[in-house]
Amino acid sequence: MSTAAFLLLYLMISASSVHAQRRIAFISIDCGAPSKLYEDPDTNITYSPDDNFIDTGISQNISSEYMYPNNPNLPLPASDLRSFPHGNKNCYTLKPEAGKGSLNLIRASFLYGNYDGKDQLPEFDLYLDVNFWSVVTFGNASDIVIKEIFGFAQSDVINVCLLNKGLGTPFISALELRPLNSSNYGTAFGTNASLVLFQRLDIGSSNGTGRYAEDVYDRVWSNYISPYWDSVSTSSPITTDEDGYRVPYEVIKTAARPRNGSEPLELYWNTTDSNAQFYVYMYFSEVEHLEKNQSRKLNISWNGAPLFEQFVPRYLYADILSNSKSLVGKEHQISISKAENSTLPPILNAVEIYQVMQLVESPTSSEDVDAIMNVKTTYQIKKTWAGDPCAPKNFSWEGLKCNYTISVPRIISLNLTSSNLSGIIAASISKLSSLESLDLSNNNLTGPVPAFLEELKSLKTLNLKGNQLSGFVPNALKKRSDAGLLVLRYTFSSQTEKTFFLFMQ
Structure with missing residues (x-):
């Protein structure tokens, strides 16, 4: 086997391994x-x-x-x-x-x-x-x-x-x-924003399947060719792995150019939100072999303003251009035109357009999440407790109330009355350190009232009636109740209910 053939086989095996x-x-x-x-x-x-x-x-x-x-x-x-x-x-x-x-x-x-x-x-x-x-x-x-x-x-x-x-x-x-x-699809917002797909187009293609095994990211590409454009393509290999975007060959091998060589290629889109922000990722590869006296040089603008410096697509190499700052507004027009010193019309092989979604809501405190998930697991709670306990706002878990006035939401109320709970009171409840109200009434809880409930310094209401609890209320809770700082309802195993404080101070 020749060195060239061996190298080609090695590259094929390596690419296959990475894809697998x-x-x-x-x-x-x-x-x-x-x-x-x-x-x-x-x-x-x-x-x-x-x-x-x-x-x-x-x-x-x-x-x-x-x-x-x-x-x-x-x-x-x-x-x-x-x-x-x-x-x-x-x-x-x-x-x-x-x-x-x-x-x-x-x-x-x-x-x-x-x-x-x-x-x-x-x-x-x-x-x-x-x-x-x-x-x-x-x-x-x-x-x-x-x-x-x-x-x-x-x-x-x-x-x-x-x-x-x-x-x-x-x-x-x-x-x-x-x-x-x-390291790809970077924006000025870093990790504080997501990109929602607006459009992903395989330019110049009319019969692509849209989904390709060689695409390591399994993106779905939509065929697009304007009636005012001509399609050009190549059957020669194209180098696509110089950057991390790894555009598939079936996408990059086709391109479009304006039927009228002096006209630009233009992309339009609009939205109803004047504050909408977009990022555009344009893929280029020269798929035609140019003669020495030929050149293809591109000027690219957005809404009439230059977006990039003059750009020359490389022959059989994939390049990507993307804006460093978001494009803001309702109306958007990207124009790709031939430079004055270019002999050939502009081309475009593919484009991805994304709308920015900034992360405006904060997840619940991780301490509270760990604690409430432990409560869910301990008691095998059957309620629809899914996702984040507090967020998004107005969609907190059933039985929970949260404080949203601080930077990170905290659980301040847990109501598990009549939830078929059994066993002892879970120690993880004490980790809900911002808890102001705890209602565990009318369940089948057993054992003593645990001393760790004293750790809930913000607790104002504690309802334990209707269970099979035994022993005495911890002194610290009793003192807070006597001082008018805690409403405490508790039923001894003899079913004699004790209400230590009947109104909030």
Whole structure:
């Protein structure tokens, strides 16, 4: 075997190994699917059922009229779904392999398909952890709605939450996580913002599949060619691995140029929000072999203002240009024109456009999260406790009240009355250090009233009646009650209720 042939084989094996490792880190969930793994014949991606990622909701199938063979192009993960008729917030918990601080692509897919027989299109909100991601709406029952976001993991887990706002039952068909290179898709906001996909276009292509095995990030590309543009392409190899964006060959091998060589290539988009902020990532590669007397030099502007310095695409090498500051406003026009000293018209191979979503809400104090999760596990609480305990605001867990006037939300009230609790009072409750009210009444709790409740210095109300508790109330609690600082209700095992203080001071 020649040295060149061996090197080519080595590079092919190395690329295949890197891609295989990337796919191992993929999380691909067919929501509502039966409890078995399967390989999607369209993508060769292995999907898993969702029972390891969520413990609420109901598994259902779309109506037969939207199923195969009536819908021959139906993606396999879209044939079933998980709906959430109970609770106003239901969340999937994902664990990215790289953990806290990692950058991940998260994609959620929705096909209503009249699964509930009501023929009523719902509308609900989608959140990434505690911050708004998107509104999910449908044009008709056969619409497959796809939402995609790039976000940094704020902890070792990522919560994808569906919020019921009274306009129909939330549901989801598929959920996917793909690890990204954290040095890519940078913005001026660093880790304090997410990027919501606005558009991702494979320019000049009219017959691409949109999803390619060689794309290590499993991005979905939409074919686009304007009637005023001509498509150009190459069958020669293109170097795409000089940066971390790794645009797939099937995307970068095609480009578009204006049919009128003196005209620019122009991209338009608009939004209703005058404060909307966007980042644009444009991919270029010269796919035509230029003669010595030919040149292709580009001027790129946004809304008439220069966006980059003059740029020359490299022959059979992929390059990417992106704005260093966000593009702000309702109306956006990017123009790619030939420079005065260029003999050839402009080209563009691909483009990604993202809208900035700043992280405006803070998650609950990690101390409180750890404590309340321990309470949930200890008592096997059956309430719809999903995602962050306090956030987003107005969507705290049932039975919890939180203080939002400080930088990090804290749990100040825990009401677990009549929740079928049994065993002793969990020690983790003492870690809810901002707790002002604790109601554990009418359960089957046993053992003594623990002394660690004295550690809750902000506690003003403690209701323990209706349990099988024994012994005496700790002195510190009794003294606070006598001093008018604590309302304390407690039933001895003899069922004689004692109320030590009947009004708040």
